Amino acid sequence: MNKSIRAVTLFSFLLIVALIANLTYIQAFQTKSLAENPLNSRQFLEMKHRPRGQISAGGQVLAESVADAEGMYDRRYPYNPQAFGSVVGYASDRFGAAGIEQSQNSILTGEDDSLFAKRTWDNLTGKPTQGANVELTLLPAVQETAFNELSSKGYSGSVVAIRPSTGDVLAMASTPSFDPSAIASPDPDASAAAFNALSQDSNAPLLDRATQQTQPPGSTFKVITTAAALQSGDNKNTPVTAANKITLPDTATTLENYNGETCGSGSQTTLYEAFRRSCNAPFVQLATKNGADVFRKTANAFGIGGDYPQLGLPVETSRLGDLPDGAALGQSAIGQRDVALTPLQNAINAATIANGGVRMQPHLIHQITGADLKPLRTYTPKVADRAISKEVADQEKELMLAAEKWANGQSNIASKTGTAEHGEDSRSSKPHTWYIAFSTEADVAVAVLVENGGDLGQEATGNSVAGPIGRAVINSAVGAIAATGSGR
Template sequence: MNRTIKRAGTVTLLLVIALLARVTWVQMVHGEALADSDKNRRNAMERYSQPFGDIIVAGDPVTGSKPTDEGGDLKYQRTYTDGPLYAPVTGFGSQVRGWTQLEGIYRDVLDGSDDRLKSPLDLVTGKQGKPGNVLTTIDPDVQRAGYRALGHKKGAAVAIDPSNGKILGTVSTPSFDPSKITGGGEDDAAAWKKLSAEDDGDKDDTKPTLNRALRQPVPPGSTFKLVVAAAALEDGLYSSVDERTHSPDPYTLKGTSTPLENENKSAPCKNASLRTALRYSCNNVFGKLATDLGKDRVREQAEKFGFNDSKQDVPVRAAESHFPTSMDEAQTGLSGIGQFEVTATPLQMAMVSQAIAAGGELTDPHMVSQVQDSGGGTLQSFDDPDAHRVMSEDTARQLRSAMQTVVDEGTGSNAKIPGMTVGGKTGTAQHGVDNSGTPYAWFTSYGENADGKQVAVAVVVEDSDAARAEVSGNGLAAPIAKKMMAAALR
């Protein structure tokens, strides 16, 4: 045999052996990872080969499916009913941009790829099962009341049933219509560019895809005074909300010459009781309380409510609400009025009112009640969530009474609902360099009807058409909370 041909044959044989070895290695070691990769087009084709399961609100689907407008190898795309209303609940499912929130968490159930939906034969062949559904805890009346009340304002609201932790409403404005970005066409791409502020000539910097109810922690202002009041009662620093405190007015922050003054100069804040201090939102009282308790005691109470929890799942992962661990005494005083580096989501402040309303016990908030297969069988249930005690029943009872005074006689009068018991706490939080930003208007509250049914609601308005001097928790946030409470309790 010609030596050249022999060498060429040998090299070719070695190359074939190397190729076979490589293919075998890839199939045995990386085969499963490659098969499951989101970059595997066959997986996408399989996922979009049939109509999806639905996300359900009060028995009705708020999602759907339709044949893809542009055709192609992805046969179906997502649709949404009342998309802007429910976007903070559903998130979106997009052929190009992926899946978020409940759509993302339960994608395998909704597209039929979850092994629990497959028959034994499907498991062997790798065939998709029949898609399942996700049942939410959302009350459409509460959701709609919050969405309409927030209107064109930038803000968010959360409503929770204190007895079982069910989230009845999670509203974020401005919102967006997920239906406009589910496909892969030019219109979808243009809509996404505007939503994500990618188009400098026509950008939307209000971040409508941001879920402000769960994912936007901001300074909570005076609503945080409820946490400090709970710490003071639980610690025994004061035994009653009606016991007079030792609080000079103004109070000078420890180690500084800076006075902590009150917005209402005529309010009876000097040595005021906790009830009076909550009623008039006395900064001097809560600044001194936090300093007297110390940063560690206030932090301990805050963490019982859920602050500093980086894994708060409802089941969407909520952003961490933050209470700082390293502060001097002056900074601790500022933290007592919800300033310095304290931040909270509307979910977190709703949880504060939730625990107070429920007698001091906090049930894990959640917005999914069941995950079902196509026939209605239960794959997963959340009917028995975990709970833990945040404060004694007596402390919770006293705080409920003080919050009622805030609404009946104090700064939260716009939350009154005839025939119902309502308690709340207002807040106006400064932010920005030298407090240059428009203040955030807060209100956290609970309501109870004659039958004993309760709801806890927290609202934050980040921006509105109101002049800076007119921004207040009672003026902007309390009326929104009132409408959501009324919807939940009537």
């Protein structure tokens, strides 16, 4: 055999070895990730041959698989799909999956590693393979109130309600929304038309605004600035400026209070008065006095900049942004500049204060059940961090009660509003309006975001637009929890 033949033979052998190694790697280490990739439609074809598990909340079936005349299974969303669509998502054999349908796909198909023992027993006993069911923490009445409050007014925005003591998500509504039944339609032409229309809609109905989009939080971020100040030794009687504006450190730029108003009479006022009136200048002063380190440390303790992999849905990371100088710190102290939060994160901020300063891990999944509805796994509450001391949390609660009273709200609610400018010409923008709050009578905290001023445009404020929605959702949750004793 001459050298050329030997070289070709050796090269061919090496190619075969490389091919075998690559196939072995794919089969041994990548099978699961490739099979469960949401872009791989083969996983959804399997559900056509066996029932996929249900998704439910509060006894209402939100997603189920139903057999057709040929014994093939189609996915249906029988209960108020518009209200729950942003959370439940969809499962389509053509367009993949989103929401809980995607994140819990292996549970719903019965292929998850945690179900190995059950799957093995079913095989040994001759039972057909079925997916497990996912029961959510959502309270249907609260979810529907949140959705209706937004959708009835044609608002673009979201509402998140959380149980502070456990981290259970009681409501997570986003508008505009969509009907997942249209995407999961067994008619391929109808399904394609629905998906294409939704994905090309400029209003982005497929976007879950509660978790997948961040916005400047405006004055709701003053709860973080205040927490940092209280932990540094300030209290509600700490004197602060009552001027209608303040010059940002090391600049000639001034930052004004809302509508250029002073913060009471005289040259000085108290932190209590500044918080309830939501003046801007005093919080620039407080943040500058106490420094960037405690400000950032406090924000991080509330979870800003962190992630929530246990939630059950993808979450955009909220951020504080860079603080290169005193001017940046001052602007960030009132929730502007580079500060950006999801409604989920802002609800967590309120819930942490309501829970005495302890931040719980937020989660959407209550338990996993088998085809016989017997529990297979129940999720237990998990502490994420002690963000602030109970003493500081109690002081914040007092300030938020005063802010709600100033806004002519309810005596059983502690709150903070926000009106956030945005865009390149921020002063001429239609502000995003916020409301974060918690009940003093029941275990519920809420965050509301209405984008671009809702129906009031440039005249919108957090109290006038977002506030009524937040109060309605809290009242709904109080009623739901009282009706059952637990809310579930």
